[in-house]
Amino acid sequence: MEWSIRLVASASIVVIFLILLFVMREAATLFVGKSATTTQATSTGAPTADLAPESYNPDAEAAPASTEPDVYNPEAQDPAAAGSQGEPGAPGQFIYASKNPKYPEIYNPDTGLLPTDIDEVVEETASADTLAEQSVLSKLGGDAWQPVGEIPKFGVKPLLIGTFKTTSIAILIGAPLGILAALYVAFFARRRVREIVKPAIELLAGFPSVVIGFFCLVTVASYIQDVTGAPYRLNAIVGGIGLALAVIPIVFSIAEDALSAVPKTLREASLALGSTEWQTAYRVMLPAAAPGVFAAVLLGIGRAFGETMIAIMATGNAPLSSFSPLEPARTVAATIGSEMGEVVWGSEHYGVLFFMGVMLFVFSFGLNAITELYVKKRLIKKFQGQ
Amino acid sequence: MAKDLPLKIETHDFSFFYGAKQALHNITIGIPERRVTAFIGPSGCGKSTFLRSINRMNDLIDGTRVDGHMVVDGADVYSKDVDVVTLRRRIGMVFQKSIPFPKSIYENITYGLTLNERRSKSDLDSIVESCLRRAALWDEVKDRLHNSALGLSGGQQQRLCIARAVAINPDILLMDEPCSALDPISTGKVEELITELKDTYTIVLVTHNMQQAARVSDFTGFFLMGSLIEFDRTRTLFTSPSKKETEDYITGRFG
């Protein structure tokens, strides 16, 4: 009996390996030359072959392509896709009626089109042949993410910038709020208050991320635009706030656990030395729980960069290489989420998306390994000496 | 009894309640200044509760209540205008288990000092040294002041906690079974330390160890079931107790 239950218990380990194996296996199509034979097509049925032969021109992109300095440089103008916006559920289109009609929030990943430059598309001249022959890795190192078009460009840099941007905002907002709220609940709140506040904040962890994304889309976005006057209704700040809402309950509950786990005797010893409750909380308890609080932030980071739905719905989802928080951003996870449904399975684009999945997996694995192997040891060491 | 000595701590009909349960019954006692006063008694007799009432550590427990008077330096500790923080700065406390903060040895000593004021580095350095010397710990730790205090042995940790309490320069030191978790050699060192410190501080010591009380204290009080049965000079109490319960206890008939 024992061996069979042991076998089932190993499922978690097996799953970890399977995830790595099978996500990598799909990504591997990138590296075995299969990519050359596949063509890019989308399920919207927009025949890419009919597109005007516009291709990537590094010079054109380097120079300001239009009057708007921060315009996303479109690679292909696809009237068919633009026209198909009328179809409900046409994949990959993220439309939201803007308060400011000058900037309709439309980004179509199929065309890589941002609304502002619909009329300002710069004709680009070809360097197609050279690009098609580039190795996969050098393509991933490119500066632009325009996966659909005659010459698809898979530069992950804008996606990494977008991920970095939104994750940073989420952590800058979410970590202090989560930690301070935990501090309040653990040390300052009366027991009655604690018994209400703690489960209430933990309930936020159960909010589906689409719900948080929706809230950001309809409420937070308008509010932020009113306050900042940002040109784009959906931008990295709105996305970052959304991600922060996902991060807060995680940081809160882990930090609260860590703070409550600090021996009560330390508090007594500190108070007996004539320190106040707040001095005890900030100078003794918080430092004593520091490894746990650090772990809370790490896991918060893991949640923020891996979160998909909020990132798709609230960031504006445009792959800009801009660090400005008031401009849209597109994260790695959101890219997978919004494009996976439209790719031809087995194509190069498909492989690239899986490759990014491997990246996400490896990163989250690393974060978890750090918390498990390093932080927990530190915590134990801290209370037991040596 | 000790009518000739100035009293540091006095109580009159002091009672203490955990919710509905009365833990201390009408304790009236006068604890003399700059002497070591020990409280003995079986576990659960209230001696620790009494000790923790002096610096109001029992305030931290929900649902507790006091009755009567607890007077330190002529002022009632439980009167409304008393600032508990200030009170605790004047009354140092050493606990049963050594509780070093998870910080360096140096930071453990300076913690209480830097709570309310800035002090120069050289100031702190000299206080750390003098406190550690007083606690007879200086020679053992002077080369690793900035290492974690958790790396010290149990006896060293307890002496560090005494040094830490001494650093804020209190008048009174409360010690709640400070040696119960220590080996005999460390216990000897701590006892030696107590004897040295009594010239400067009023020390109140709770112990379950009668030999310890006999060795280090000048006065001894015997607690039983929340009442102070007898309080006298240590020698008198141990050689010719006036109460039957005290005699039974010190001769080992119970407890």
Added chain:
Amino acid sequence: MQTSSSSMPLPKRLIGFFAVMIALTAAVAVLGVILGMVGSFVSNGGGGVTWTFLTEFPRNNNTEGGIWPALAGTTLLVLLMTILGVPVGTATAIYLTEFAKQDSWFARSVRFAVNTLAGVPSIVFGLFGVGFFIQFMGNGLDSWLGTSSFGDGSLLWSAATLAVLTLPVVIVAVEEALRAVPRDLREASLALGATRWQTITKVVIPNAVTGILTGSILAVGRGAGEVAAILFVGVTYSSESIPTAVTEKFMHLGYHLFVLSTQSPDVDLTLPLQYATTLVLLGLTFLLNLTAILIRSRLRKR
């Protein structure tokens, strides 16, 4: 010496005041956002949640009508997910608490794997669903059975993906419940001559039923709200019927909300529907989580 006057200088007292206030403000801010969110959904969507809304099919390209297929699809999905995932999670938890030596290499690996699994982004589970369940298992089954129904996204593969995703939730909850079963109880059973296995089935599991229930409820709550993981493994934005076979595609509340709020031609037109859908989805997960929290807190008190 005086006891009454404070030794603490005024600036320090101010710092102390702010130190407490800032922590209080953080807690209040978080609670405020939660209340604001729920309040906005209730006030904007409350009127839209009617019996017909819950029981009708969507009409006119999801711009009118109800959410019945999404509600039914979500329910079927989480039921299937529970059937697939909870037994595995329970068995793992039983192994970890009852059999494993706590510091054995294997037990530590399982624990590490469970924690890792809990931290893997849900979109990666979605890719795993495509790569493993659809491409490998599905296509494999199809070529073996000569069918063509498994090699595509379906209710089955979505449920399987979510079962993997919610595995850590189940394991942690059940483990906690099993640990709450007193050691004496086990020893008493063993002392009466029961085998270890009998002790587990007759003593430990009956005492841990609430924990298994909590784990399942939490998993269902998580599964009902999870969209990213099922985006490409079988969810669809429009369906004429309720799925009757596990190989069919299905509608899902969360995905429905996603499509309505981001991918429809006139988002403002369907805003009332979006709010109502949000309220239903949130109410569902809220109820599930609340139930789990209540059961758990009763368990902890015991």
